[in-house]
Every structure is written in C-alpha cells, then in structure tokens.
Amino acid sequence: MSQHSARVVLVAGPSGSGKSYIASRTGLPILCLDDFYKNLGDPSLPWRGAAIDWDSPDAWDGDAAMAAIEELAKTGTAEVPAYSISANRAIGNRTVTIGDSHLFIAEGIFAAEIAQWCQELGLLATAYALHRPRLVTFVRRLTRDLREHRKSAGVLIRRGVTLYHTDREVLARQIELGCVPATGRQIRRAISNMPA
Template sequence: MTSSPIPTRVVLLTGPSGSGKSSLAARTGLPVLRLDDFYKEGDDPTLPLVAGGSDIDWDSPRSWDADAAVAAIADLCRTGRTTVPVYDIATSSRVGREAFDIDRTPLFVAEGIFAADIVARCGELGVLADALCLRGRPSVTFRRRLARDLREGRKSVGFLLRRGWRLMRAERGIVARQTGLGAYPCGKEEALGRVAAAAAGRCRTPRTSQPAAAGRPSSP
C-alpha cells in the first residue's frame, strides 16, 4: 500500500516594514513567496491615501491584492507551481510575470507586511502551517527600513522620511493588529524555531480571529 503524499503548507511571515522578514525567510532555506509582488499598481483608482495627506498609503491592506496572493498560495499548495507578478516598488508597477515553482517541497514561506490579512483564509483552505509576526524595537526597525529603502531607491527621500516617522509611531499598533489577525508575535530566533517545527511536521497552527476592518493597519 502506497503512502499518501505529504500535503504542502505555508508559513505566513509578517511584521512591520523593516522588521527583517526577508532576511529571516532566506535563513529558513525554504522557498519564499514575496507577497509584496501583489501590490496594486500606482494608477489603480482604489489605492488609499494617507489620512490628511496626498501620499498613497502603501501600508494599508487596501493597497494590496489579497485575492491574487491567496490564489497563488493555493496553487502552490495544490500543484507546487504558480505564476506571480514581478513588481517594481520604485515605479509602483508590475513589470512582468514569472513562474514560481517549489517543486515537491512540503513547506514554504510567504512573507510580507500584509501576510496576517490572509491568515484566516489560508486556515479555511487547510494550508496554514503557522503564522508569525516579527517584532522588535521601533527605533531599530526605523533605521533598518530607512537604510534599505534609500539603498534600493524605493521612493523619494521625503516620502521615505514621512513614512518612516509615521510607521515608527504606529509600530506597536501594527504588531497588535497583526497579532489580532492570528499571527504569533516573536523574535527572529523563536520564529526560526517555529518554522523548523513546522518543517518537521509539528505544525502549531495559530488561532485565527475575525479580520479587522480594512484600512489603516494600526490603531489611531
């Protein structure tokens, strides 16, 4: 009698922008789906604005295509492959599409600042292994985020400074929101331990809660 194939599952990795999600995901050695590639394009009329300003609010989940992200995760868990957009943050546009194949790997990581917003949906699909929220000191996150964004030329300096100060003040609320959506708050080493446990088949699927209202990801 042949054994059933091991089902593929996903670890959702979230946290404030600059918290170290990408570097931690790379350290796991697992395939990594970049959820930032599912941002809407800059000319999309549904993009939200920062309250009281004219900047696009790229930190609102309404700036992101959750349906497309969930569909890609479902494809990977079902078939091991999907097609994803290639997103250029500097120009706020999709510049192509590419194949993404995880072969027969039974676990992969999907990382991005909106990963917590799809915890419940991945749980309902039966593909969720764990959901983690990286947390740290807001001042450290601010410096790391600004250095990265300036190095990569993601947006204008003025925009990055305004966004950076706003996110630093809101960071604790961002973590609280992501935790409320079902992501487990932890540091990098604990996160790596939980990913290792999921890879070994000791999944600790988080308790999901009701999604928060769409809009700003943090408390006022």
C-alpha cells in the first residue's frame, strides 16, 4: 500500500445549492458523498410518517464515507459505491483517485456531519457550507432532479417545496457543525489560494 498525504476540503450546503458544480470548477479531485446513501431496504433507514426520510443524516453511511476519505488521504485511491438516486441503491462500485494532489474535495449535503471527525483525525483542510438565495436553490434543485429523472415529477415538486422551507435550517445545522458559510465564488477563491 503506497503512502500518500492529503487533506480534504468538505463542501456542504442545502440540496441543489450547487455543491457538485462548485467542486468541479476548482480543478481538485472530488469524492461525491451522495454515493454513501444507504440502500433501500436497509433496516436502519429513518422514516417520516409512511415514507423514508432521505433528507435525514441517518439515511447516509457516515462510517463508510469516512473510511473512503481516510483511504484517499493516506493512499491516494479508494473504492466507493456508485449510487443511483433513482434506484435508491448502489448499482456497482468505482475507483476514486486523487493522483499527486494533496487536497481533494468531498461534497454532499451531509458533509458537515463528518467535519469534526475529519478535524480530529487531522484530515480536514477546511469545511464550507455553500449558500445561495433560497429561490435560486429551489429552481436549481428542481431543474436538476427533473433532468436526471430522480423521482416522479409530482414527488420532486412536493419535495422541492418542502426543502425550500427547510433550507435555512439545513444551512444553520451545517454551520453549527463547523462549516464556514460561503458563496460559490468565495469557496473557489479560497481553495485557489490554498497551498497545494
């Protein structure tokens, strides 16, 4: 096993706020934390009424995400699930590599949940909570979800309205967990100024 030494930049933010887009614009290797959602049928999945609550951190496998981050930081490569949002399960695996980079991004709505953990292990470069105006996030999220056929249109519209009203709470929790609130431009500028 080759030895590597890298640190992670966590990018959290409400669903649809543009985390993947901002991460892709930095030029750094990316670990998509959405790939660590639990599979449909997992008995530990949380429920809200008669439906699974996919917006709860309990719907996500933080232990597996942390294992991948540690592996990437120490060896430069990690095998991760390839998760299908529309199928609600992993449909395979894929290999993530970060090459010679000593920084990489881990982005996803639950990134803040592991910020303290990364800090304690000495793996955290910094953590951000991406924020945009709520209406912009609503439109971005709905456009993306419809384009990717994540669920039926009716489900996506109802979910979008619900998330519109909870985006501020999501952002507040991410800040409370140690993320710095920032716009996409601020995140990109800060990352470009980090020592490689």
